[in-house]
Every structure is written in C-alpha cells, then in structure tokens.
Amino acid sequence: MMYYCCDTLRREETRTSPLNGIDFIEVIDMAAVLEEDRQRFLHVHLLKDPAPVVYGPDNVVVEGPDGPLVIEDVTTGLGTQNNIVVVELTGPGDFEPHVLRFRRGLLDDRPPTELDPQLARIEFSFKVECPSDFDCISPCDCPDEPREMPEISYLARDIDSFRQVMLDRLATLQPEAPAPHVVDQKMAIVDALAVLADQVAYQQDAAHTEAYLSKLQHRISARRLGRLVDYTMDEGQNARAFVHVEAGADVLPTGPGFEPVIPAGTAFTTRLSGQSLRLPNDPDVLARASIVFEAITVIEALYVDHNTLSFYTWSDQRCCLPRGATAATLRGHRPNLAPGMFLAFEELVGPRSGNSADRDRSNRPVVRLTSVQAFESPGVPLTDPVTTDEITEIAWDVMDALERPLCLSAETDEAFGRLFLDEVSVARGNICLADHGRTITDEDLGQVPASTRSWAPGYGPEAMASTQREACATQLCDRERPERITPRYAPMLAQAPLTFAAPFVGDAGARAHLAATGTPEPALSLVGTLNAVPDPYTARRDLLGSDADARDVVPEINNEGRAILRFGNDINGLRPNAGTAFTATYRVGLGPSGNIGEDRLVHIRSDLADITGVRNMTPGTGGRRPETIKEMRRRAPFAFRRQDRAVTREDHDEMAKRFIPPEGPLQGTVTDIMHTGSWHTVFVTADRRGGLPVTPAFETDLRAHLERYRMAGRDLEVEGPIPVPIEIDMEVWVCSDYLRGQVKASVLERFSSNVLPDGTLGAFHPDRMSFGQTLYLSPLIALAQSVEGVKAVEVTLFQRYADARSSGLTDRKLEFGRREIARLDNDSSHPGNGVLRLTMKGGR
Numbered sequence: 001m002m003y004y005c006c007d008t009l010r011r012e013e014t015r016t017s018p019l020n021g022i023d024f025i026e027v028i029d030m031a032a033v034l035e036e037d038r039q040r041f042l043h044v045h046l047l048k049d050p051a052p053v054v055y056g057p058d059n060v061v062v063e064g065p066d067g068p069l070v071i072e073d074v075t076t077g078l079g080t081q082n083n084i085v086v087v088e089l090t091g092p093g094d095f096e097p098h099v100l101r102f103r104r105g106l107l108d109d110r111p112p113t114e115l116d117p118q119l120a121r122i123e124f125s126f127k128v129e130c131p132s133d134f135d136c137i138s139p140c141d142c143p144d145e146p147r148e149m150p151e152i153s154y155l156a157r158d159i160d161s162f163r164q165v166m167l168d169r170l171a172t173l174q175p176e177a178p179a180p181h182v183v184d185q186k187m188a189i190v191d192a193l194a195v196l197a198d199q200v201a202y203q204q205d206a207a208h209t210e211a212y213l214s215k216l217q218h219r220i221s222a223r224r225l226g227r228l229v230d231y232t233m234d235e236g237q238n239a240r241a242f243v244h245v246e247a248g249a250d251v252l253p254t255g256p257g258f259e260p261v262i263p264a265g266t267a268f269t270t271r272l273s274g275q276s277l278r279l280p281n282d283p284d285v286l287a288r289a290s291i292v293f294e295a296i297t298v299i300e301a302l303y304v305d306h307n308t309l310s311f312y313t314w315s316d317q318r319c320c321l322p323r324g325a326t327a328a329t330l331r332g333h334r335p336n337l338a339p340g341m342f343l344a345f346e347e348l349v350g351p352r353s354g355n356s357a358d359r360d361r362s363n364r365p366v367v368r369l370t371s372v373q374a375f376e377s378p379g380v381p382l383t384d385p386v387t388t389d390e391i392t393e394i395a396w397d398v399m400d401a402l403e404r405p406l407c408l409s410a411e412t413d414e415a416f417g418r419l420f421l422d423e424v425s426v427a428r429g430n431i432c433l434a435d436h437g438r439t440i441t442d443e444d445l446g447q448v449p450a451s452t453r454s455w456a457p458g459y460g461p462e463a464m465a466s467t468q469r470e471a472c473a474t475q476l477c478d479r480e481r482p483e484r485i486t487p488r489y490a491p492m493l494a495q496a497p498l499t500f501a502a503p504f505v506g507d508a509g510a511r512a513h514l515a516a517t518g519t520p521e522p523a524l525s526l527v528g529t530l531n532a533v534p535d536p537y538t539a540r541r542d543l544l545g546s547d548a549d550a551r552d553v554v555p556e557i558n559n560e561g562r563a564i565l566r567f568g569n570d571i572n573g574l575r576p577n578a579g580t581a582f583t584a585t586y587r588v589g590l591g592p593s594g595n596i597g598e599d600r601l602v603h604i605r606s607d608l609a610d611i612t613g614v615r616n617m618t619p620g621t622g623g624r625r626p627e628t629i630k631e632m633r634r635r636a637p638f639a640f641r642r643q644d645r646a647v648t649r650e651d652h653d654e655m656a657k658r659f660i661p662p663e664g665p666l667q668g669t670v671t672d673i674m675h676t677g678s679w680h681t682v683f684v685t686a687d688r689r690g691g692l693p694v695t696p697a698f699e700t701d702l703r704a705h706l707e708r709y710r711m712a713g714r715d716l717e718v719e720g721p722i723p724v725p726i727e728i729d730m731e732v733w734v735c736s737d738y739l740r741g742q743v744k745a746s747v748l749e750r751f752s753s754n755v756l757p758d759g760t761l762g763a764f765h766p767d768r769m770s771f772g773q774t775l776y777l778s779p780l781i782a783l784a785q786s787v788e789g790v791k792a793v794e795v796t797l798f799q800r801y802a803d804a805r806s807s808g809l810t811d812r813k814l815e816f817g818r819r820e821i822a823r824l825d826n827d828s829s830h831p832g833n834g835v836l837r838l839t840m841k842g843g844r
Contacts, residue, residue: 010386011047013315014116017386020048021119023083025100029129039092039126043078044085044100050076053114055085058106062089064098065829093126095829100124116386118314157201158630162194168592175597220556220564222632227542231636235500235541235557237520238436239594239623240513241293242344242366243268243601245430246613247302262299267292267605268434268614270596277614279605283440286605291596292438292589293616296504296513299432302610303336306429309343311408312391314384317420321345321406327395330427333381334392337372342431342510343396344617351410351424361598363404364617366431366510367396397509399662428617433513434601436594436623437499437523437587445491445526445565450578454482486575490564491582498555498563499523499587502622516622522555523587526565530580537582546573557626594623646709649673652684659705661698663689670721670771670819673714681715685722685819691753691766694720721771723823724816725834726764729797730784734843738789744840746787751780751836753825764824764834775822777812791842801834 014021026043042062054076062069070090078084087100101121103109111120156165167179167190180187216222223233251261269279269289279285286292312331313319321328330337344366350358373393376382381390407424454460460483501523502516519541526537528551537551543566546552552573555563563586568574576582601616646652652671659666667687673680686694686702699718710716734743752762761768763783777798784793798814800806808814816822824834 008316010116010118010315013386014119015047017116019116019386020046020050020114021116022100022102022122023047025122025124027124027126027128029126040089042087042089042100042124044087044122046083046085047119049082050085050114051082053112055102059102059104059112060085060087060100061103061109062087062093062098062100064093065096069093069098095125095127095827097123097125118386155631156197157634159191159194159198161628162197162201163190164592164625166190166193168595216629216633217559219559219629222629222636223556226632226636227544229636230642231632232541233632234624234627235520235522236497236590236626237516237622237624238499238501238590239592239596239620240296240433240435240516241596241601241616241620242342242431242510242514242618243293243295243434243614243616244344244428245299245302245432245604245611246307246615247304247430247610248612249610250304251302251608251610253301260298260300261302261608262295262432262606264295264298265439266295266432267438268294268601268616269603269605270600271602275603277603278607278609278611279603281605281607286438289438289603291436291594291600293434293436293594293601293620294439294587295432295434297342297433299430301336302430302608305332305334306336309334309427309429310423311425311427312384312389313408315387317409318411319408320410321402321408323402323405325402325406326398326400327393328427330392330394331389332392333374333390334372335374335381337369337374337392337394337429339369339371341369341429342433343367343369343394344428344431345406345425346428346617347407347425349421349424351407351421352413353416354412354419354421355416363406364598365400365402365404365406366514366618367400368508368510368513369394369396371395399509400511431617433510434616435501436620437501437589439585439587440493440495441585443494443584443586445493445582445584447582448489448576448578448580449487451484451487453485453487455485457482459483487578489576490566493524493555493563493565493584493586495588496563497561497588497590497626498557499589501587514618514621522563524553524555524563525585526553526582527585528576528580528582530577543568543572548572549574559629561626590623591625592623594620596620644709645711646682646706647711651709652682652706655706655709656684656686656702659702661688661701663692665689667767668770672819676715679713679715681717682710683717683719685719685771687721687770687821689767694718721821722817722819723833724820725801725832726775726814726822726824727797727799727801727835728780728795728824729837729839731794731796731839731841732784732790733792733841735789735791736842736844738843740840740843743787743789743843744838747784747790747838748826748836750783750787751824751826753823764822764826766821766823769821769823771821772816772818773822774816775808775814777808789843797837801832 011021011023023045026045027039028041028043029038032038032041044060055074057071057074060071060074062071071087072090073088075086075088076082078086099121102112102115104112111117152169153161153165156162170177170186170190171179180190216225219233226233245262253260267279267286269286270291272279272285272289275285310331311319311321312329314329344364346364347359347361349356350360352358371394374382382392383390410421410424412419412421499522500520502520503518505512505518521541522539524539526539527534528537529535535551537553540546540552540554543552543554546568548568548570550568550573552568554566556566557563565584567576596616597619598617599615600620602614604611604614643651643654646655649671653669656666656669656671667689669687670685672683672685674683675681684702684706686698688694688698692698702718703716706716732743732747734740749756750763753764753766754762755765756762763780777795781793781795784790795809798808800814806814814822824836826836827833
C-alpha cells in the first residue's frame with residue numbers, strides 16, 4: 001500500500017463483504033507462561049471465522065529486515081475463538097518493524113483468494129510491550145514543506161543586473177502583479193537601489209577588475225578571445241515547462257504511423273487580446289505573443305478521461321501520497337494510459353479550508369509513467385475485490401519520486417466546519433513537454449557574393465607564403481596572376497534572440513527533462529543551395545573541431561543580441577562558394593523571460609475543434625540569460641589557470657570536486673598514494689551526500705571521471721569512508737513543569753541523524769560529518785541545553801563505541817583519522833552504528 005491514511009475504514013468495508021482479512025495482531029510478551037516463550041507466539045485476529053479454511057505453516061510468512069523468521073507451528077483457532085491464528089516462532093525478532101502475511105502456498109506468494117489483498121498482511125513490532133517514554137499516538141497531518149530561501153544571483157555587479165535581480169524577485173513575490181512601467185514609482189525605487197548597489201559593487205571590484213580586458217567593447221571579440229584561453233562564453237538557455245491540453249472529445253491519429261494529434265513544434269502562447277483558444281496558422285499572430293513555447297514531446301492522442309484522473313484510496317479517508325512515493329492507484333478503468341506518458345498532479349482545493357483559492361499551486365509534480373496495470377487479465381478490467389470498483393495501478397520513474405507530500409483527501413479545520421474533502425488532488429493526462437522559443441521558417445539570407453577585388457601580383461597571402469622564385473635573369477618570368485580577395489559573407493538573422501536549448505534525452509524522467517542538463521546548442525538549421533542542389537549546414541558552438549570539408553556554421557551573438565553567422569575558411573570548416581543561396585530556419589526566445597508562472601500559456605496553434613483548454617502545469621524553469629562582457633572579463637583570464645592534471649593528493653581531491661553525482665557534489669574526498677609492490681596506486685576515499693554508500697556503480701563513475709586527470713603508470717581505486725560509531729551517556733535534568741518524555745523526545749530529535757521537520761539537519765546527520773572532523777563535547781552539551789525544558793546536562797560517557805581507551809571526557813573531544821567519519825545513528829537494532837543513552841531526571 002502506497003498511502004498513509006489516518007482514517008482506516010477498509011476493515012469495515014471488508015467485514016460486510018464475502019472476504020476475510022486481518023483485524024490486528026497480538027504479540028505474547030509479558031503474558032507468556034515461560035520466560036523463554038516471550039515474543040515467540042503471535043495471535044493473528046481475523047475479522048471472521050475462516051472456516052472451513054485451515055491455515056498451516058506454508059500459508060504464513062513472518063519477515064524482518066534480515067529475511068523471513070523460522071516458523072515452528074501454525075494453528076487455526078484458540079479455544080472458543082475460531083478467528084485467531086496462532087503462529088509459533090523459534091525465537092523473537094529484533095527492534096525493527098516486521099511483516100506478517102498470508103499466502104496461498106509454499107510455491108504461490110499471492111494472497112489467498114478468501115482474504116482481502118489489502119488486509120492479507122500487517123506490519124508489527126515484537127517490542128510493543130517494551131517500556132517507552134513517548135506517546136504512542138502519531139500526529140496525522142500531511143506535513144508542510146519547509147519554506148526555502150529565495151534564489152538570488154550574487155553575480156549581479158552592475159546597474160542592469162541589479163535591476164534585473166530585483167525585477168525577477170518582484171515577479172516571484174507578486175506573480176499576479178503586472179511588470180512595473182518605466183515611469184512607475186516602483187520602477188523609480190528599483191532604479192535608485194540599482195544605482196546605489198552599482199556604486200557599492202564598483203568600490204568593491206574596481207581594484208580587481210580594471211586590468212581585465214579593459215578595452216574590449218564587442219561581445220563577439222570577447223567570445224573569440226575567451227576561446228584562446230579555452231574559455232567558452234555562456235550563450236544562455238531557454239526555459240522548459242509541461243503543458244496540459246484539455247480535450248472535449250477523444251481525438252485519435254488518422255491511423256498507425258500517422259502524425260500525432262499534438263506533434264512536436266506545436267506552439268503555445270500567453271494570452272493574446274482578441275484571440276480565441278485555438279490560434280490560426282499565421283506567423284504574424286504568433287509574432288504578437290510576448291511568450292511562445294513549442295512542444296518537444298508529442299501527444300499521440302487526446303482522451304477526455306485523461307483530463308482529470310481521480311485517485312483511489314481503497315475506501316480510506318484523510319490520505320496523502322507521502323514524500324518519495326513512486327506509485328499510486330487511480331479510480332476507474334484507464335486502458336489508454338501507457339508507460340512513457342507524463343502525468344501532472346494538482347491540488348484542487350486547500351486541504352485545511354476546502355477553498356480553491358487556498359490550493360498550493362507550486363505543488364504540481366509531473367511524473368513519467370514506467371508501468372500501468374489496467375487489466376486483471378486480458379480483457380478483464382482491474383477491480384477492487386471488496387467494492388468491485390474499477391481501478392488502475394500506475395508507477396513512475398524513481399527519479400520522479402515526490403519531493404513533497406500530496407494530499408488526496410482531508411478534513412477541513414474547525415474554523416471551516418470540519419468538512420470531509422473526498423478529492424483534494426487529482427492527476428492530469430494529455431501532457432507534453434514544451435520549451436521557450438518561436439520558429440522562424442525559411443528566412444532568406446541572400447547569396448554568397450563573388451570576388452570583385454584582388455591583391456596586387458605577388459602580395460597576396462598565398463604568394464607571400466610561397467617559396468621565393470628564382471630571379472628573372474636566370475629564367476623566363478611568367479606573369480603572376482592576381483590573387484582574389486575573398487569577400488566577407490556574414491549574414492545576420494532578422495529576429496532575435498536566437499534560442500539555445502539543452503539537448504533532449506528521450507528516456508529521462510520528468511524532473512530530468514525540466515533540469516535540462518547538457519551544453520545548450522543553437523536552434524538553427526541552414527540550407528545552402530548552389531546550382532539547384534541543396535546542402536544542409538550544421539550549427540556549432542565553434543569551428544575548432546571541424547574538418548576542412550565540414551559544412552558547419554557558428555552563430556555569434558553581438559552586443560544587441562543579434563546572431564551573425566560565421567562560416568569556415570577551408571581549414572576549419574568549408575567556405576561556401578560564391579553564388580550559394582542560404583535560407584535559415586531557427587527559433588527565437590531565450591533567457592529568464594521564459595520563466596513564466598503556472599497557467600500562463602492559454603493559446604494553442606491548432607485546428608482541432610475538440611481542444612477545450614490549454615495551460616502550463618509547471619512554471620517555466622531553466623531560462624538563463626547570455627553571459628555579458630563584464631562577466632567574461634571577470635572569468636576568462638582565470639580559465640587557462642585551471643589545473644587539469646592530478647599529481648599530488650591535493651590535486652586528486654580538487655579534481656573530485658568537479659564530479660557531480662545525482663545527489664549533488666561530494667562532501668569531500670581523501671587521497672592516499674601508496675606503493676603496492678610494483679607500482680603506485682592512488683586510493684580515493686569519497687564521502688557522498690546523505691551518507692549514501694560507495695556502490696560499485698558510483699565507484700565506476702568516479703573512476704571514469706578521474707581517469708582523464710591521473711598520471712600514467714598509476715592505478716586508481718575508489719573506496720568508502722571508515723565509519724566510527726560513537727557512544728555517549730548523558731544525564732539530563734528536566735525543569736519541574738515539563739514532561740520528561742516530551743523533553744527526551746526533543747533531545748533525541750536534536751541528536752538524530754535525520755532531517756528535522758523544519759528542514760534543518762540533526763546533530764549527527766551524515767552531511768554534518770566529514771573526514772577527520774574532530775568531535776567536540778562542548779557544542780553537544782550546548783545543543784542539549786538549548787532544548788526547551790532542559791535545566792542542566794552532564795555527559796558521563798564520551799568515547800568510541802565499546803572502546804574505553806578512547807574516552808574523550810578529559811580532553812573534551814574525540815579525534816579521528818583522515819579517512820574516518822564519526823557516526824551515531826542511535827538505532828536500537830544496530831547499536832554498532834552509535835548509541836546515545838539519556839538518563840532523564842526531574843520533571844514530571
């Protein structure tokens with residue numbers, strides 16, 4: 001079951017149906033007659049008498065984290081209670097949660113046909129009767145996501161960039177407000193602040209920036225000079241968003257292999273005055289739109305029932321999809337859903353008020369389906385065996401696991417009448433990925449001009465480079481032919497800015513599509529026609545790797561943002577012949593202007609009358625402006641000083657910082673270079689974020705990254721850090737008006753290795769620890785004393801786990817080796833990962 005629900009009504013539904021199921025389970029602990037029988041007997045209470053079915057050892061499985069437990073005997077019935085199944089084990093389990101489930105037989109793990117599949121298994125703990133200071137009732141609310149700090153570009157260093165940062169921030173805080181006018185009072189304040197910030201920035205940077213390419217004025221020159229030191233100017237990137245197309249009726253392709261209903265390149269625009277939902281196929285109409293997106297992925301067919309897909313919660317209430325969920329159940333039979341499709345999840349109303357105005361518009365995750373189960377068997381729809389409702393099971397890419405909980409059903413607050421909301425969130429189909437940019441087709445760039453001028457005989461580049469001829473006195477002098485001067489052909493695209501888009505990876509998840517990793521490439525294609533023979537030209541970022549006969553072209557962006565095309569010189573890239581006529585097809589649209597808010601795309605260029613609505617489910621993300629000359633002046637002079645060889649230990653650690661795994665940059669690395677008998681081996685110990693293990697796949701990726709930097713003759717090995725468990729005993733005095741249990745829970749939460757509800761990290765979270773980091777006692781005492789209700793704290797044991805010789809009470813610190821990392825998980829089932837024991841005194 002993928003949901004966490006507060007109101008479990010499934011038992012009542014099953015009780016009134018022909019099926020049976022597990023009601024609860026009882027672990028015989030204190031009530032055992034013999035001490036050695038404690039926690040060995042499990043009483044499984046069923047909803048009904050299972051007669052005539054009798055369950056045996058082959059029908060019951062008890063599983064823990066380390067695998068199934070050995071079952072000694074299974075008996076159906078206990079005295080006069082025929083609905084109890086007694087399970088006898090050879091020994092008790094540990095502190096970890098365990099699962100008891102029924103199956104059809106030794107060779108068939110499916111739930112028995114007489115049991116409800118949802119109630120054929122139950123999770124329990126063997127230590128339920130162990131004494132505890134904590135309240136056994138868990139809070140039941142969909143947790144709120146902690147607020148994130150706004151992303152502000154700290155690279156803004158002049159009037160224009162400071163102004164843009166403030167305008168971008170205003171657009172984020174007030175998405176519904178119109179942009180300030182040039183003579184608006186708000187704009188006057190922004191300009192005044194930008195001037196003041198520029199003056200402060202100038203005073204900070206003047207002494208360091210005066211010598212950097214100070215006489216450079218043109219962006220194209222800056223771009224070319226940067227390449228001399230292996231520095232590539234950033235041309236920016238366009239934004240991406242997922243778009244939902246609402247259908248009034250099913251629209252299918254004409255036949256197999258025909259064009260999709262929504263093909264790639266379909267245009268979506270922001271609101272246009274006086275235009276209907278569907279725009280005509282008129283370039284002038286699109287040109288009037290302030291923002292145009294075009295589909296990257298296709299929608300093969302539109303379905304009405306994909307407009308709104310309701311979630312199915314198996315008769316339970318107050319449910320939510322938790323963070324990290326990768327599967328769900330949809331209400332109804334959805335045979336047209338297929339793996340590879342995108343679904344967007346959306347809140348319809350606020351879960352606390354029931355008002356649509358309170359819905360969280362930012363919580364609209366998009367997922368890419370990896371599996372869809374709509375049929376129980378061929379031709380038979382999948383149904384709930386209890387209610388006989390038709391359902392559809394879906395799962396999506398693990399990389400699209402939900403980052404925030406999604407409420408499905410809820411109960412409003414008392415101020416709003418405690419009303420039950422059956423449908424808080426839904427799923428939307430008919431989704432495609434689109435990116436910012438408008439296509440300009442077949443723009444005439446003119447012809448390559450013919451040579452009309454020439455060098456004086458003997459003074460051309462070819463003649464000056466040739467070997468000096470013999471004097472005319474010794475042989476007959478031939479008259480030298482004039483060397484033609486090649487005319488400059490550098491056409492400029494009529495519209496701007498030229499789109500630079502990241503490469504599209506078809507099999508990636510939805511989140512990876514929005515992230516749009518990879519070097520952006522110009523969205524430009526040229527066709528050169530000579531003697532009625534068309535030849536395509538490929539747009540490149542530079543011609544350094546082009547062969548002499550390669551038909552390549554480079555768009556260079558000038559100070560005004562216009563693209564000027566540069567062709568090859570027959571050495572790097574082919575020079576087009578005179579008379580070649582060029583036509584260009586390209587896209588315009590770039591930068592933060594594409595970072596629009598949700599529901600801003602409202603028009604579609606299509607002639608399908610059955611399209612009834614269009615909107616972007618996610619905001620435009622990834623739009624990045626081109627790098628300016630001022631930014632290049634700060635960066636380029638240092639590019640050639642980049643160290644690309646790993647010789648020393650510090651070099652290897654520096655190269656490892658450039659490796660970015662999926663979870664983010666490495667916490668750190670430690671390198672050792674040792675002679676292993678015949679040659680030297682470099683051992684790189686890596687600390688991954690979140691305490692993730694160094695898996696074989698990670699080792700392969702990091703080794704491949706470091707391979708290009710290592711010295712010849714040295715082997716390379718990647719290892720994981722050495723975790724050192726810590727053992728701490730702490731006495732905590734509680735204020736007289738506080739409950740000891742609550743204070744103890746708060747202290748344990750602060751000293752945990754988890755992410756706390758407010759988004760901060762526990763004291764022993766893996767991201768707080770790194771190689772060789774000394775663990776001081778004073779900050780730990782201060783952290784415990786900062787908990788509300790703590791009066792005093794005394795640490796009586798502070799050492800490495802089970803190592804009395806390593807006590808740090810005297811020195812008030814514990815020191816670790818350069819490859820060691822302190823660890824304290826405080827897991828009762830795994831004390832070898834660190835233990836924190838609290839002795840609570842005082843309080844209530």
